[in-house]
Structure formats: C-alpha cells, structure tokens
Amino acid sequence: MATAAKGVVLLDFWVSPFGQRCRIALAEKGVEYEYKEENLWDKSPLLLKANPVHKKIPVLIHEGNPICESLVIVQYIDEVWSNNPLLPSDPYERAQARFWADFVDKKIYECGTRLWKLKGEAQEEARKDMIEILKLLEGELGDKKYFGGETFGFVDVAFVPFSAWFYSYETCGNFSVEKECPKLVAWAKRCMERESVSKSLHDPHKVHEFVGHLKKMYGVE
Amino acid sequence: MEGAPLKLHGMWASFYVHRVQLVLHLKGVEYEYVEEDLSNKSRALLLQNPVHKKVPVLLHGDRPIAESTIIIEYIDEFWREKPILPTDPYERAVVRFWCHFVDDTLRPSFGAILRSSAEGQGAAVDNFRQNLEFLEAELRDGFCKGRKFFGGERIGLLDIVMGCGLYWNSASEDVLGLKIIDQESFPFFTSWFESFNEAKEVKEVIPPTEKLVEYVKGLLQKMFN
Numbered sequence: 363m364a365t366a367a368k369g370v371v372l373l374d375f376w377v378s379p380f381g382q383r384c385r386i387a388l389a390e391k392g393v394e395y396e397y398k399e400e401n402l403w404d405k406s407p408l409l410l411k412a413n414p415v416h417k418k419i420p421v422l423i424h425e426g427n428p429i430c431e432s433l434v435i436v437q438y439i440d441e442v443w444s445n446n447p448l449l450p451s452d453p454y455e456r457a458q459a460r461f462w463a464d465f466v467d468k469k470i471y472e473c474g475t476r477l478w479k480l481k482g483e484a485q486e487e488a489r490k491d492m493i494e495i496l497k498l499l500e501g502e503l504g505d506k507k508y509f510g511g512e513t514f515g516f517v518d519v520a521f522v523p524f525s526a527w528f529y530s531y532e533t534c535g536n537f538s539v540e541k542e543c544p545k546l547v548a549w550a551k552r553c554m555e556r557e558s559v560s561k562s563l564h565d566p567h568k569v570h571e572f573v574g575h576l577k578k579m580y581g582v583e
Numbered sequence: 584m585e586g587a588p589l590k591l592h593g594m595w596a597s598f599y600v601h602r603v604q605l606v607l608h609l610k611g612v613e614y615e616y617v618e619e620d621l622s623n624k625s626r627a628l629l630l631q632n633p634v635h636k637k638v639p640v641l642l643h644g645d646r647p648i649a650e651s652t653i654i655i656e657y658i659d660e661f662w663r664e665k666p667i668l669p670t671d672p673y674e675r676a677v678v679r680f681w682c683h684f685v686d687d688t689l690r691p692s693f694g695a696i697l698r699s700s701a702e703g704q705g706a707a708v709d710n711f712r713q714n715l716e717f718l719e720a721e722l723r724d725g726f727c728k729g730r731k732f733f734g735g736e737r738i739g740l741l742d743i744v745m746g747c748g749l750y751w752n753s754a755s756e757d758v759l760g761l762k763i764i765d766q767e768s769f770p771f772f773t774s775w776f777e778s779f780n781e782a783k784e785v786k787e788v789i790p791p792t793e794k795l796v797e798y799v800k801g802l803l804q805k806m807f808n
Contacts, residue, residue: 415684415717427673434679441672453660454584457648464650465634498634 370395371423373409375402377572379471379523380432381420382562386519387436389558391443433463436519448516462502462509463520469495470524478534478573479582489535493542500543507552514556522559525550529566530573584661587644589614592628594621596798598748599651600639601789605743606655608788610662614641652682655740667740677726681718681733682744689714690748696763697755697806708763715769718745722771731778738782746779750792754799758807 372388372395374381388395400409400419412421412428422429422438429438440448449456473495476488499521503509509517528539528550540547553559577583591607591614593600607614619628619638631647632640640647641654643661648654659667669675692711699707721727733741756763766773779785780792789795 416688424673429673429676429680431680431683434676434683437679438672438676441675453657454643454646454648456660457653457657460653460656461634461648461650464653 369423369425371398372396373398373400373406373412373419373421373423375400375419377564377569378419379527382523382526383432383519384420384422384435384439385562386522386558387439387448389561390446390448390514390519390556391439392445393439393443433467433520436516440516448510448514448519450510450515459510459516462499462517466499466517466521466524470521474524474527474531477531478577479580481583485535489537492531492535493537496539496543496546500546503545503549505545508549514553518553522550522553523563525553526563526566526569530570533570534573584644584646590617590642591615592617592619592625592631592640592642593638594619595790596795597638598751599637601747602651602743603639603641603654603658604788605738605747605784606658606667608784609667609738610658610665612658612662652686652740652744655743659740665737667734667743669734669739674726678733678739678741681721681741684714684717685741685744689718693751693755693763696759697803704759704761708761711763712768715764715772719769719772722775732775738779738784742775742779746776746785747789749776750795751799753792754796754803757796758800758803 370388370393372381372384374384374397376399385397398406398408400406402419405417409419409421410417412423413419413430416430418430420430420432420435422435424438424442429435436448449459469491473488473492477485477492480488502517506512508514509521525546528547531537532539554563589607589612591600591603593604593616595618604616617625617627619625621638624636628638628640629636631642632638632649635649637649639651639654640649641657642648643657648657655667668678689711692707692714696704696707696711722730722733727733730736732738733745738746752764764772
C-alpha cells in the first residue's frame with residue numbers, strides 16, 4: 363500500500379477536467395493525498411491564499427508549496443515522483459507531447475463552452491470547430507493504443523477528462539463523436555479500463571446535468 | 584540527431600521568435616534563419632506547422648517543433664549546458680506558472696487596452712497594471728526577491744518570456760499618449776527590464792528597440808484608422 367507522501371493536498375472541484383488531470387496523475391504514481399472539494403461560489407481562504415493570482419482550482423499543495431495550472435501540476439508530479447513516467451524521455455517526443463497537451467488546453471474547453479452557451483449560427487460554428495479539433499486529435503492518435511504509444515502518457519492525462527464531456531458536446535451540438543471520431547471513442551474506453559481514470563471521471567450524464575445547471579445560471583435556454 | 588542542422592522559421596519583429604533566437608544564442612547553438620512573410624506564408628512553414636500555421640517553428644533535421652515555450656524547453660533538454668530552466672521541480676513549476684500568466688493573462692490584458700474604446704481605456708489600463716503588479720510583487724518580496732533577473736544571476740525562461748516584446752508597451756504608450764508602465768508604480772519591474780536590455784546576449788540578438796517600436800507604431804496606426 364502506498365504510504366501517504368508528506369503533505370500532499372489537492373484543491374479541486376468534482377467535475378473539473380483540469381482537476382481530474384491532477385487526480386489521474388497522482389493515481390498513476392500511487393501518491394496518496396488529501397482531496398479538498400471547493401465550492402467555486404464560496405471559495406475557501408486556503409484556495410484564495412494558495413492561488414491569489416487566479417483564485418482557481420486545481421491547486422496542488424506539496425509540503426506547504428502551492429502549484430497552480432493543471433498541466434504545470436502534472437509536470438511537477440511527473441518530475442517529483444519518477445515512477446511510471448508520463449512524459450517520454452526523448453526531447454523531441456516530449457516536445458510533441460507538450461504540443462498536443464497545449465493544443466487540448468487552447469482549444470477544447472473554449473470550444474466546448476461555446477457549444478453549450480451559444481445558439482444559432484454561433485453554435486453551429488462551435489460544432490464545426492469541435493469536430494475539426496477532435497478530428498485533429500484523432501489524427502494524432504492514429505492507431506496507437508494511447509497518445510503516448512504503448513504507455514499511458516501526458517497527452518492522455520491532458521485529454522481524457524474531456525471524454526466525459528463528449529456526451530454533452532454531442533447533445534448540445536447535435537452530432538455524434540462516435541460517428542465523427544470512432545478511434546477517439548475507442549481510446550477513451552481503453553483509458554477507462556485504467557483505475558486512475560475510471561475513479562477520477564464522472565458519468566457523462568452527470569456531467570451533462572452539471573452543464574444544464576450552468577445553462578440555467580447563464581440564462582441559456 | 585547529434586549534428587543535425589537547425590533551421591528557424593521566423594519573422595523579424597515577432598517577439599515569440601526573439602525568444603527562441605535569444606535561447607539559441609545563450610546556448611551558443613548555430614542555426615539557419617528563414618524570414619517568413621506572414622501575409623504570404625511559405626509552403627515549408629505550412630507543412631511544418633499545419634496545426635497553427637505560425638512562427639516560430641524550429642526544424643531540427645527534419646523534425647519540426649512549434650510553440651515558442653515548447654521549442655525553448657526542447658532546446659534546453661537537448662543542449663544541457665547553460666540551462667534556461669531551473670533544476671528544482673518546484674522552481675520549475677513556479678517559472679512555468681508565471682510564463683503561462685504572461686502569455687495567457689498579462690499580454691491579453693495589454694491587448695485589451697489597444698482594443699478598448701475611449702470610455703473603456705481607463706479600466707483596461709487598470710486591469711493590465713493589476714496583472715503586472717503580481718510580477719512586481721514577485722521581484723519585490725516574492726519568490727524572486729533580491730534577484731537581478733527572475734532566473735537569478737543569469738537570464739532564465741521567465742526573463743525571456745517577459746522581456747521579449749516589451750517594445751509593444753513603448754510603442755503603445757507613444758501612440759496612445761499615456762504612460763502604462765511607470766517607474767514609480769513598478770520600480771522593481773523597471774529595474775529588471777533595464778538589466779534585461781543591458782544583457783550582452785539581448786543586445787546581440789534582439790533587433791534595435793527603435794526599429795521594433797517604429798514597426799509596431801505602424802501597425803497600431805493602421806489599427807486605429
């Protein structure tokens with residue numbers, strides 16, 4: 363049984379794909395940590411102190427030191443706990459992994475938000491954009507088992523939490539991820555066979571329920 | 584890959600390109616430079632960076648790497664002497680955090696000043712200055728307290744990410760007729776910027792500030808007309 367690493371705390375929010383990246387990375391490394399659920403509409407003094415710049419989750423606090431930004435946290439975890447490396451050792455492959463994780467960061471969340479928030483032509487554009495983004499990612503995956511090749515890696519960690527949002531994207535955007543990107547759906551299923559992933563992600567219907575909640579909050583029909 | 588040639592696709596006034604040029608120079612690594620006309624991008628560029636179609640792109644042999652900070656980490660990992668990133672994992676996380684902050688928060692808030700209406704300009708400037716204050720605080724009494732550069736005695740990744748491109752501020756202050764980064768409010772940041780500009784490698788690599796400011800002023804004047 364993995365011994366609790368001295369003082370590892372994760373400030374997080376249950377449905378956040380960014381928080382889930384950190385949970386998955388910690389689980390892959392077998393690191394025990396304290397999970398603290400934040401109420402994003404009533405942020406704790408600890409969160410505001412640990413991330414005064416953005417006041418956002420996730421924040422990893424390790425031996426009193428706060429680390430913010432999910433991909434910065436994942437790289438930190440990978441560097442401190444060197445078992446089961448998430449980034450490959452070759453510099454060029456590392457650069458490629460960082461590129462595609464950065465691509466997920468730049469594109470998916472913003473486009474997904476447009477999909478549920480907007481209507482009419484703007485929503486249609488978001489749908490087209492999302493399909494294009496997913497197809498590019500599917501192209502990068504190719505016939506590999508994972509984005510990392512045979513081993514579950516950095517891009518897999520960065521992207522897989524968004525697979526729980528596919529159902530919501532499909533429903534809001536009126537398209538089928540399976541039809542457009544069958545390899546991505548198969549990849550997501552393979553990832554879910556890993557305990558680190560299945561224990562971190564939520565049921566897509568629960569995610570969609572949360573999106574419905576957000577829509578009400580923002581006055582979207 | 585040892586001994587494979589390096590080729591950098593860039594544009595002379597792009598600060599993202601300057602970042603990479605500065606790192607290659609700091610490492611003493613030779614490379615071929617290809618100037619791109621961004622209004623008429625070369626086939627080579629579009630082939631090497633099909634996803635974003637932007638500069639800089641670094642080619643190491645036939646392997647392309649895109650996105651400035653990713654290129655820099657690649658260079659730092661391939662040529663290990665004179666490191667650009669610190670070795671300690673926590674310090675690396677702090678540096679990466681601030682680099683994201685500069686590119687994802689600080690610079691866009693500067694862009695908002697340029698795009699603001701007359702009524703909105705005050706608020707946009709305040710917002711940018713509030714963001715800059717975070718970096719001022721880091722130098723004054725935060726993680727980088729007492730340091731000549733963010734990276735310590737030597738220029739590091741955050742110095743490069745923050746330092747390249749500040750000619751946009753000079754140009755904008757000129758065109759808009761207002762002071763955005765003043766020494767009184769930002770004494771540590773101003774002092775750091777002087778050290779950055781005085782650094783030998785910065786002087787050797789970055790085109791003269793006057794030339795860059797003129798170029799940006801030209802862009803801004805087009806934007807505002």
